[in-house]
Amino acid sequence: MFNTVAWKDGAVRLIDQTKLPTEVSYVDCKDVEAVAEGIKSLRVRGAPAIGITAAFGLALAARQITDSSFEPFYKNLLVQCDLLAATRPTAVNLFWAIERMKQLTLSLKDQALDRIRDILLAEANTILEEDISMNHRIGAFGADLIPSGAGVLTHCNAGALATGGYGTALGVIRSAWAKHQNLKIFADETRPVLQGARLTAWELHQDDIPVTLITDNMSGYFMKKGEIQACVVGADRIASNGDAANKIGTYSVAILAKAHDIPFYVAAPTSTVDFDMASGDEIPIEERDPSEVHTIGGKEMTPKGVKIANPAFDVTPAELITKIITEKGIFEPKEIRSAR
Amino acid sequence: MFNTVAWKDGAVRLIDQTKLPTEVSYVDCKDVEAVAEGIKSLRVRGAPAIGITAAFGLALAARQITDSSFEPFYKNLLVQCDLLAATRPTAVNLFWAIERMKQLTLSLKDQALDRIRDILLAEANTILEEDISMNHRIGAFGADLIPSGAGVLTHCNAGALATGGYGTALGVIRSAWAKHQNLKIFADETRPVLQGARLTAWELHQDDIPVTLITDNMSGYFMKKGEIQACVVGADRIASNGDAANKIGTYSVAILAKAHDIPFYVAAPTSTVDFDMASGDEIPIEERDPSEVHTIGGKEMTPKGVKIANPAFDVTPAELITKIITEKGIFEPKEIRSAR
Numbered sequence: 001m002f003n004t005v006a007w008k009d010g011a012v013r014l015i016d017q018t019k020l021p022t023e024v025s026y027v028d029c030k031d032v033e034a035v036a037e038g039i040k041s042l043r044v045r046g047a048p049a050i051g052i053t054a055a056f057g058l059a060l061a062a063r064q065i066t067d068s069s070f071e072p073f074y075k076n077l078l079v080q081c082d083l084l085a086a087t088r089p090t091a092v093n094l095f096w097a098i099e100r101m102k103q104l105t106l107s108l109k110d111q112a113l114d115r116i117r118d119i120l121l122a123e124a125n126t127i128l129e130e131d132i133s134m135n136h137r138i139g140a141f142g143a144d145l146i147p148s149g150a151g152v153l154t155h156c157n158a159g160a161l162a163t164g165g166y167g168t169a170l171g172v173i174r175s176a177w178a179k180h181q182n183l184k185i186f187a188d189e190t191r192p193v194l195q196g197a198r199l200t201a202w203e204l205h206q207d208d209i210p211v212t213l214i215t216d217n218m219s220g221y222f223m224k225k226g227e228i229q230a231c232v233v234g235a236d237r238i239a240s241n242g243d244a245a246n247k248i249g250t251y252s253v254a255i256l257a258k259a260h261d262i263p264f265y266v267a268a269p270t271s272t273v274d275f276d277m278a279s280g281d282e283i284p285i286e287e288r289d290p291s292e293v294h295t296i297g298g299k300e301m302t303p304k305g306v307k308i309a310n311p312a313f314d315v316t317p318a319e320l321i322t323k324i325i326t327e328k329g330i331f332e333p334k335e336i337r338s339a340r
Numbered sequence: 341m342f343n344t345v346a347w348k349d350g351a352v353r354l355i356d357q358t359k360l361p362t363e364v365s366y367v368d369c370k371d372v373e374a375v376a377e378g379i380k381s382l383r384v385r386g387a388p389a390i391g392i393t394a395a396f397g398l399a400l401a402a403r404q405i406t407d408s409s410f411e412p413f414y415k416n417l418l419v420q421c422d423l424l425a426a427t428r429p430t431a432v433n434l435f436w437a438i439e440r441m442k443q444l445t446l447s448l449k450d451q452a453l454d455r456i457r458d459i460l461l462a463e464a465n466t467i468l469e470e471d472i473s474m475n476h477r478i479g480a481f482g483a484d485l486i487p488s489g490a491g492v493l494t495h496c497n498a499g500a501l502a503t504g505g506y507g508t509a510l511g512v513i514r515s516a517w518a519k520h521q522n523l524k525i526f527a528d529e530t531r532p533v534l535q536g537a538r539l540t541a542w543e544l545h546q547d548d549i550p551v552t553l554i555t556d557n558m559s560g561y562f563m564k565k566g567e568i569q570a571c572v573v574g575a576d577r578i579a580s581n582g583d584a585a586n587k588i589g590t591y592s593v594a595i596l597a598k599a600h601d602i603p604f605y606v607a608a609p610t611s612t613v614d615f616d617m618a619s620g621d622e623i624p625i626e627e628r629d630p631s632e633v634h635t636i637g638g639k640e641m642t643p644k645g646v647k648i649a650n651p652a653f654d655v656t657p658a659e660l661i662t663k664i665i666t667e668k669g670i671f672e673p674k675e676i677r678s679a680r
Binding site for chain 2: 021022155188189190191192194197198201202205210211212213214215216217218219220221222224248249251252255256258259293295296297298299300301302303305306307308309311314
């Protein structure tokens with residue numbers, strides 16, 4: 001077993017997801033800049049994992065801020081919060097984790113700074129442990145929605161690598177597999193970064209759960225053939241009306257599922273719900289570097305000078321989502337606000 | 341300008357599409373085996389181009405069959421027909437071209453063999469010239485369907501590289517561009533073989549027609565944003581009920597177009613219509629080697645041992661197709677039989 005994010009010898013240790021599956025290696029981030037770089041460059045990705053990483057990043061920052069009184073300590077911590085908050089705009093768990101660490105720090109302002117430092121590290125570990133535990137609950141709730149013998153499609157990676165462990169969408173698939181042992185799992189490869197091909201296929205293969213990898217443009221074909229009975233994906237941010245942002249291509253899968261009368265499930269912890277956001281239209285969509293599309297495996301695939309679009313996420317409207325599976329239970333998308 | 345397929349110094353010269361866009365090189369096929377290999381390995385691809393290549397392949401075969409009387413000559417020619425027919429199953433133009441060359445040969449059975457050889461080569465050149473001329477007519481008919489300022493999405497490559505020249509879907513786009521000069525062309529990259537990224541983007545870029553490359557899973561996103569007003573694709577085989585087989589992913593684009601009320605056009609010469617086939621359900625779908633998905637740009641992207649599906653085509657039912665654009669005019673899909 002691997003750890004996606006962990007505290008190790010005074011550093012934040014990440015499995016380097018840019019190297020998977022050909023190389024299993026770890027990076028030790030020894031300052032907040034390295035943590036921010038790890039998030040930006042996708043060494044760690046997936047909304048819950050980004051949140052956990054940011055929490056550890058702030059625990060690390062707290063230990064490196066040498067001030068001896070609260071005011072300057074907190075002021076310097078806020079600078080590090082801003083640095084982390086500027087890494088990626090779409091996943092709300094990043095801002096959620098930063099806010100949680102900030103509020104905790106403020107609540108401790110009368111404590112000795114070394115005690116605050118210890119508590120912040122303990123809190124980051126708690127966020128990690130809570131996340132794993134929530135994913136097991138999400139898995140247990142979600143498994144009830146997957147019939148024996150079903151073909152199940154997932155998009156991108158909402159697995160152990162996207163979370164503290166076990167995964168959200170892959171948590172549902174893991175729990176359903178444990179129950180039925182007869183599912184047929186399909187993973188979209190998920191261009192441009194290939195999280196499906198490189199990460200989901202790797203994770204499931206490690207767990208001896210059989211998976212069939214397909215390119216993103218094949219999902220309609222397999223739905224039409226009757227080989228898919230359920231779609232399960234994660235989310236990067238869910239608005240309070242039930243609209244859900246997730247990896248680019250998720251919206252297309254949801255439209256295809258609807259056209260084939262296949263249920264489409266979003267699995268995410270409630271830390272992914274942005275209760276203050278009215279609708280998915282407000283979710284900022286990150287535009288990433290064209291080189292992700294232009295170059296694959298280090299090889300240029302497109303003529304130089306050709307324009308490339310690279311939005312990293314899209315928003316699936318609530319009406320295309322059959323249910324949202326959280327650690328608090330299963331919700332109608334329109335009623336996700338009641339999970340607050 | 342390049343030639344996709346041509347007769348050159350006693351050989352069939354192909355632009356090597358497996359090397360594009362990073363390298364523009366040609367292969368000279370000096371026997372039918374080399375022609376068959378060129379088709380199988382996608383050095384030449386695209387339904388019309390495959391048909392033209394097969395015709396040149398048989399012209400080449402005729403010159404290399406040394407028999408001096410018609411019976412053994414024809415018997416040997418049929419062996420070469422079978423070799424070419426076994427290369428790829430889905431595109432009907434392959435079988436159409438082989439049949440045309442066979443029937444012509446039979447009709448010439450009382451002629452001197454050298455005359456037959458010359459006529460077969462002339463016929464292959466005629467098929468090539470007819471194809472280019474049909475594409476210009478398809479372009480002219482289709483351009484009327486593309487409004488000024490439209491965003492136009494195409495999938496795979498149905499361009500000059502897929503035909504004798506000018507292209508079917510890209511013929512429509514070229515003609516519409518010539519008319520309006522203000523279209524926004526989107527090309528899906530078209531995994532696994534990346535015909536969109538490598539070939540369509542290259543062709544349009546060569547012609548100074550601006551194109552935005554997107555990954556296959558982005559098309560729904562841009563439709564929802566209102567940036568796409570028409571989809572135009574080619575076809576590998578159209579059944580007599582108007583169902584159309586084309587590159588994998590075409591069906592998904594058609595479903596997405598329908599969900600966004602965007603017209604979805606298929607552009608193809610009538611040689612792509614299989615008038616004897618009742619429905620698209622009968623069209624054989626080629627399953628290609630998993631390595632096309634597994635490896636990109638020579639680099640392994642998926643863990644070893646993971647199962648991969650690689651159907652190369654899918655079938656879009658007639659009811660999802662707004663119009664079929666042919667060299668004989670624009671047809672309702674359900675009435676394509678009247679193009680016979």
